[in-house]
Amino acid sequence: MTANGRFQAWPWHAGTALAALAVLAPILALVGQAGQGSGAHWGHLLQFVLPGVLAQTLGLLIGVGLLAAALGVGAAWLVTAYDFPGRRALSWALLLPLAVPTYIVAYAYLDILHPLGPVQEAVRALLGYSSPREFRLPDLRSLPGAIVLLAFVLYPYVYLTTRSMFASQAAHLMEAARLLGHGPWSAFLRVALPLARPAIAVGLCLVLLETLNDIGASEFLGVQTLTVAIYTTWVTRSDLAGAAQIALVSLALVTLLIAVERRGRRRLRYTGNRRAAPIRRHVLHGPAACLATLLGLAPVLIGFAAPAAYLLALVLERLGTGQGPSPALLRAVGQTLTVSALATLFALAIGLVVAWSRRILPRVHAWQGALPRLATLGYAVPGTVLAIGLLFPLMAIERGLSALRAATGMDPAGLVLLGTPTALALAYVIRFLTIPVGTLEAGLDRIPPSLDQAARLLGENVHGMLRRVHLPLLRPALAASALLIFVDAMKELPATLLLRPLNFDTLATWLYAEAARGTYEEGAIAALCIVVAGLLPVILLARLMDRPTA
Structure with a gap:
């Protein structure tokens, strides 16, 4: 790049550096604030809070990880290696649980499996019992209940990455295993599964990060995780220092998860021929085909169909009585759309x-290449941790603005960022910045460098080249990014609970409040709106996946 080109490019480099700084600022502020906490705080946490909270958090992570991995890998191998009735529809339907946030599934199943709910009433009628005192199913509000529900919602992360790996594996590897005397099950365990371990590690890491970020489902189901402890310590006990210290422990756990995942991927690399024929599907008939269809349907029914049908029934029942959405709920819809669009x-x-x-920009120094990666760290930080860390930089900015107003003779009172939707939108931007960066980088990588060279020969500078050449080609990537960010912002609960202004509700916080009050009918409308919005990116993912595998 010429000296003039470098001069034109420096604003883009400065913008990347500012983005990386904005992402790192809450993390660094959190570390500094937690380090300043008193020894009494740490002693109390270590003795009374962290042992139980860490035990439940680790138990939840291990249980969800194992069950989600089994569901995701099993579903991916089923639709990749076998042909049976409904396989094509199941290949995309298995993604549908991604449309339902974990807190909505917990919200729905707490009513579906209530001792006086439809499922337990039907079981008692079938067994000849008439009262919950005579017979009732195990309580869903427990660690095993949380593990099962979260796993059936989050397994698509493993399914998504693993199915792509299975589909790209060469058929001759499986045929070689068969010729060496291995049956289908043995060939899967000895060849297909080891080759898919890097993809499984990626999907499993996403599952564990989402589990750690969850607050609604864990609290509804009575599981005291680190995320729930951060929220209760700050909001219920008004102990910001203690919340920061617990958040630091959660951040350390996130760092450990990412380090383990990357180490596992680095040690498990392999090469293959992309032009090799994919695995040939084995056609199933009779009872085996029926069993395969039922096994594929089970995760979809539990993770999506049952809670979605329950919410739809509640909404139709409410609308059938002539009661529409309340004005407060409509206001929450407007506020959700506004802050998500911003x-x-x-x-x-x-x-x-x-x-x-x-x-x-050329990679002259290693830190230049690291800046874009630093700008995408926000997604790995749980929403509660991000909210706690973001408070301290925002408070520092507010103090600076107040001093500036006072120096210029203006009223120093009032908040510009804290307690406004701007702070909430900022948290969303930091948390979901990895989506547009990853999507747009992938889109740019598909544009050949020869177009850049042609544009420069025609006299275009860096800015004109982006505006006239690349932006038109990036429209699909921009649209996909906008959809994913918007829907994720609509669904975000932990950061919204902690940073929302007074009397400001989104659909997620409205549902959370209604579930806490036990008013399921009103909350069902908000939950169904979130599920319908969540279907849009799932449909997009399904279409992208179906192209190479149809």
């Missing part, structure tokens, strides 16, 4: 800056 616009703009700077 976060989407800012995240797209910043993501474009980061992705474009990576395209045009």
